[in-house]
Amino acid sequence: MATDRRTFLKLLGAPAMAAALPANVAKLLAMPAQGRTGTIADVEHIVILMQENRSFDHYFGTMRGVRGFADPRVMKLPSGQPVWRQPNGAGYVLPFRPPVEDVGMTFLSDPPHGWIDGHNAWNNGKYDQWIANKGITAMTYHLRHDLPYHRALADAFTLCDAYHCSMMGPTDPNRYHMFSGWAGNNGSGGPDGNPITGEGPVVTNAELGYGWSTYPERLERNGISWKVYQDTGVGLTADGFWGWTGDPFIGNYGDNSLLYFKQYQNAPEGSPLARRARTGTTVKNLNREPERLFDIFREDVRTGKLPQVSFIIAPEAYTEHPNWAPNWGAWYISQFVDVLVETPDLWSKTALLINYDEEGGFFDHMVPPTPPMTAAHGASTVSTVNEVFPGATRPNGTFFQPGPYGLGERVPMIVVSPWSKGGFVNSQLFDHTSVIKFLEARFGQGNSDLYETNITPWRRAVVGDLTTAFDFDKPERWRDIDLPSTDEFLPDLQGRPDFHLEVPGQQSMPGQEKGVRPARALPYDLATSGLVVGSNFRIDFNNTGDQAAVFHARSGNPSDLPRCYTVEPGLSLTGVWPAANNAYDLSVHGPNGFFRSYKGGVANANAKPQVRAQGSHGRLDVAVTNQSGQVMTVRLFNRYTGKTADQRLNRGETMSRTFELNPFNGWYECVVTVLEDGLLECRLAGHLEDGKDSFSDPLMGGLV
Secondary structure: OOOOHHHHHHHHOOOOHHHHOOHHHHHHHHOOOOOOOOOHHHOOEEEEEEEOOOOHHHHHOOOOOOOOOOOOOOOEOOOOOEOOOEEEOOEEEOOEOOOOOOHHHOOEOOOOOOHHHHHHHHHHHOOOOHHHHHOHHHHEOOOHHHOHHHHHHHHHOEEEOOEEOOOOOOHHHHHHHHHHOOOOOOOOOOHHHOOOOOOOOOOOOOOOOEOOOOHHHHHHHOOOOEEEEOEOOOOOOOOOHHHOOOOOOOOOOOOOHHHHEHHHHOOOOOOHHHHHHOOOEOHHHOOOOHHHHHHHHHHHHHOOOOOOEEEEOOOHHHOOOOOOOHHHHHHHHHHHHHHHHOOHHHHOOEEEEEEEOOOOOOOOOOOOOOOOOOHHHEEEOOOOOOOEEOOEEOOOOOEEOOEEOOOOOEOOEEEEOOOOOOOEEEOOOEOOHHHHHHHHHHHOOOOHHHOOOOOOHHHHHHOOOOHHHOOOOOOOOOOOOOOOOOHHHOOOOOOOOOEOOOOOOOOOOOOOOOOOOEEOOOOOOEEEEEEEEOOEEEEEEEEOOOOOEEEEEEEOOOOOOOEEEEEOOOOEEEEEEEOEOOEEEEEEEOHHHOEEEEEEEOOOOOOOEEEEEEEEOOEEEEEEEEOOOOOEEEEEEEOOOOEEEEEEEOOOOEEEEEEEOHHHOOEEEEEEEEOOEEEEEEEEEEEOOOOOOEEOOOOOOOOO
């Protein structure tokens, strides 16, 4: 898919965008990628900048072309209401924007974001306890003008809208996933779930000192250079609490989680682990000047000493963690972009990954995929070993309930590189271990020691390695665009009190920018089939794609738990639901808007049509077979064209229709009903993948 500058701006719905976008990113976009091999081997430097505590909807739910507030097929709560409508006592709270001119410079209060409140809000997948456990601040969101730099980066490069944090829990365990592939989930339990031995599952920010292996150690022993860029605060030792300081404008906010591992704590001065993880700037001796936080990174770039893998850790005030303003974080991010702009040759072979460690208690509407705890929660064709926490009680009596470690909620991930230009959206399922898998893909070919064995079988199967966010073969298939300045966001080194919020008196769903954006090709090819079996309804989950996928099944019967079915390529699973009051109402959600729903009555003689769909080469073939004992009239409605087709079917006869999907870039939604049966309805929706880049859903974009 070739996208020139005019088409690109038209897709964004912003003909004046070039005049509004920052100079440093404009320069990055104009610089070509290194094309030595046309493969991932051209990436010589990977820079990982992990920020704090923001969810995807909170930052990007109103942005065009991503799965945000205009999602046409959202999950429903046990109440039957859409997931947006979060219960609040006898009322509810919808996502809302704080009543200020600039939310990006507003110091919102910090919602709870721990294991207990996170799993309570998730509520076994019912996802209906956000307000009770997180408060109303959780439901806030931003517009484009609130986050001009974040949005501009996403418009210029590639935004991942199915990137999840690794765990429904706080900062440290999520960062352990990014640095090591897991959080010690070996099921040994202990106080806080964190035994002093350092080998048990970590579900809190206890920082007790751990001993399992980390990925930088693999890099080190295989000659792959790496380094942590941070400020030392009052010291990167136990005395300095590893960089966490009472002054939010210095230090590393305790976010260099490598320093909670004994092998880094005990590393001798001058040793590789100490040199690479326990050094940094000392801005406390430089009048806390924000610009000096980048001295070491800038010098390493200038002198050609930037390592192959870099981890960037910000001081507290620049992390975007509430109550700190998001745009102070934008300023911080933009300074690293400035440094890369200064060296075009280095930029031509560098990938900058900007992500967020956890959702921070902010709401996101996509219920995260999880491994089943019991048969009542679903099933998996791949082992779920070490993916379910058994529960633990602290010495003070606090109980950490059993539950899946993750995945957690969606968080932003922007892939900034010469191979990810063009304002793409990527909707493959990712989490923080995907960063390690990307490092494996780049450096680990033919070297088993660079394969991270800490990543569990389930997680390795369901999350991708980020390579689909890049086009290494033809990276220049679009033209340049400019981005906004962040100069006005330079922090003044003063804190602010929390901004007080109240639920709006008149509530309404937020809108989403109209239009589509280019979308990366994905590895999914999924299907389900449903049928009545006696007094039950059965769904078969099939995967003929190249990536394991999680099907999220929800029942209209509030007594049924939501279920997740993880199916590896070439395999299938079956789920059975007993009918409630002789009726069934089931929906299935999968990656990138995949959706199936089945409604009807098991006792009705007309309730047994078999509906199948199969697609290829831009066409979807839908077949409906009459399995009942009498004549039925089947109606097919194409939501994208608005057209219907009716056909009377005798017993055993089949109605077949082909839907041309190319006019809608592979997107479809077909509704099947039987005119003689007012209860029966089957909906089939999603995107037909053909191995090529396409565009986001025009229905979600308001174009259909």
